[in-house]
Amino acid sequence: MIRFDFEHAHSFVSDDALSSAKKRAEESFKQVQTQTGPGPEWLGWRSILAQPNDALLSEIDGLATAIRQEADVFIVCGIGGSYLGAKAVIDALCPFFGGKGPEILYAGHHMSGRYLSELMEYLKTPKADGTTKKVFVNVISKSGTTTETALAFRVIRSWIHETFEQPEKHIICTTSATGGALNKIIDANGYKKFVLPDDVGGRFSVLTPVGLLPIAVAGIDIRALFYGAVSAFNETEQSPDALLTYAATRLALYEQGKMMDMIASFEPELSGMGGWMQQLYGESEGKNGKGMFPVLLGYSTDLHSVGQMVQEGQRNMIETFLVVDKPGKTVTVAAEEDDADGLNYLSGKDFHYINGKAYLGTREAHVEGGVPCLSIHFEKLDEEHIGRFIYLCEIAIAVYVYCLNENPFDQPGVEAYKKAMFRLLGKPGF
Numbered sequence: 001m002i003r004f005d006f007e008h009a010h011s012f013v014s015d016d017a018l019s020s021a022k023k024r025a026e027e028s029f030k031q032v033q034t035q036t037g038p039g040p041e042w043l044g045w046r047s048i049l050a051q052p053n054d055a056l057l058s059e060i061d062g063l064a065t066a067i068r069q070e071a072d073v074f075i076v077c078g079i080g081g082s083y084l085g086a087k088a089v090i091d092a093l094c095p096f097f098g099g100k101g102p103e104i105l106y107a108g109h110h111m112s113g114r115y116l117s118e119l120m121e122y123l124k125t126p127k128a129d130g131t132t133k134k135v136f137v138n139v140i141s142k143s144g145t146t147t148e149t150a151l152a153f154r155v156i157r158s159w160i161h162e163t164f165e166q167p168e169k170h171i172i173c174t175t176s177a178t179g180g181a182l183n184k185i186i187d188a189n190g191y192k193k194f195v196l197p198d199d200v201g202g203r204f205s206v207l208t209p210v211g212l213l214p215i216a217v218a219g220i221d222i223r224a225l226f227y228g229a230v231s232a233f234n235e236t237e238q239s240p241d242a243l244l245t246y247a248a249t250r251l252a253l254y255e256q257g258k259m260m261d262m263i264a265s266f267e268p269e270l271s272g273m274g275g276w277m278q279q280l281y282g283e284s285e286g287k288n289g290k291g292m293f294p295v296l297l298g299y300s301t302d303l304h305s306v307g308q309m310v311q312e313g314q315r316n317m318i319e320t321f322l323v324v325d326k327p328g329k330t331v332t333v334a335a336e337e338d339d340a341d342g343l344n345y346l347s348g349k350d351f352h353y354i355n356g357k358a359y360l361g362t363r364e365a366h367v368e369g370g371v372p373c374l375s376i377h378f379e380k381l382d383e384e385h386i387g388r389f390i391y392l393c394e395i396a397i398a399v400y401v402y403c404l405n406e407n408p409f410d411q412p413g414v415e416a417y418k419k420a421m422f423r424l425l426g427k428p429g430f
């Protein structure tokens with residue numbers, strides 16, 4: 001199960017403020033359920049869970065199995081919601097080092113020429129046995145026009161066409177049913193295409209082919225992931241209390257003047273999940289001068305860099321810890337006779353225990369320093385729990401943003417930099 005711990009946040013909020021926030025969260029949740037809030041045409045991330053498409057899951061699984069058998073490298077080419085969800089789940093569940101199956105690489109998520117050039121060199125370098133690496137690319141773009149993604153895809157696609165006899169077997173596209181330059185390229189070349197439904201926005205799309213194909217290619221059980229989200233959906237439709245308390249707590253703290261939500265974990269494999277939350281929350285709530293800035297922190301690493309700021313800087317932040325209760329693997333500290341490093345007081349203890357105390361100590365210090373702390377606990381880190389967590393974050397942010405009287409599902413502000421960049425690049429029409 002996913003469990004919320006509010007104790008160390010509620011001590012910063014009055015009962016009145018919390019209960020009034022809770023009432024508003026309840027109303028907002030009804031608006032989501034009855035599709036009467038802003039952006040009702042963007043609620044497809046709920047309908048895919050209300051009516052699971054098992055045939056689609058099987059189709060994705062089948063293709064992923066075939067790719068896993070053949071590919072040395074699988075490139076996820078996308079930006080924002082078109083890659084962050086896949087990366088979050090893959091980072092959380094795949095081994096840190098030397099996993100089985102194709103190497104998963106990312107492209108189209110920025111415009112670094114050095115990165116792309118080194119990526120292409122790497123793809124072109126033969127394997128140890130002298131044969132060419134078998135490379136597959138999944139280009140993912142809802143609009144089909146995003147510059148970062150389209151540029152990287154142009155370079156990778158051209159190399160795939162030069163290198164492989166049946167290039168169309170190596171290119172899989174995920175985009176909207178119609179429109180966008182990518183659809184023209186798909187039609188002209190006969191590439192395999194998965195459709196991202198119009199009513200699912202990019203940052204809410206990890207449980208569609210956008211996220212599911214790369215996740216399945218990484219060897220992760222997408223059915224367990226998807227049905228974890230389905231369980232969270234069904235349960236919260238019936239008993240939304242914990243979820244609404246989470247949204248209400250964030251709301252009450254925001255209305256007290258908190259400006260930043262620091263998403264922190266002591267588990268480095270959850271850093272991608274924090275990155276996914278950062279987009280989900282940031283693009284959904286940062287509108288019309290409103291919202292808390294989502295900051296991603298990796299502990300205990302960042303306690304040695306910005307920990308000072310969290311402890312004693314401006315008191316305008318809240319902290320959301322992502323906690324894993326039962327670890328998959330750990331290491332136990334051995335005793336040493338001379339105890340030269342003075343660590344024998346930890347002998348017999350494992351790293352999960354030590355890391356857990358670091359979390360509790362950090363929370364205690366930050367609360368004493370005036371930082372309200374929320375915790376979201378994964379009982380364990382597996383497909384089911386991650387699926388549950390994904391849906392809970394999606395519904396929580398939708399409810400919270402409705403409480404701010406904003407549309408959680410658009411991102412008009414993102415266009416401003418693009419317009420200025422296109423003018424500077426001389427794009428026709430700008």
Ligand SMILES: O=P(O)(O)OC[C@H]1O[C@H](O)[C@H](O)[C@@H](O)[C@@H]1O
Nearest residue numbers: 080081082141142143146202414
């Ligand atoms: O999937 P795409 O259309 O390529 O969009 C990729 C990303 O870029 C956009 O600028 C938006 O800000 C994001 O919400 C979106 O996820």
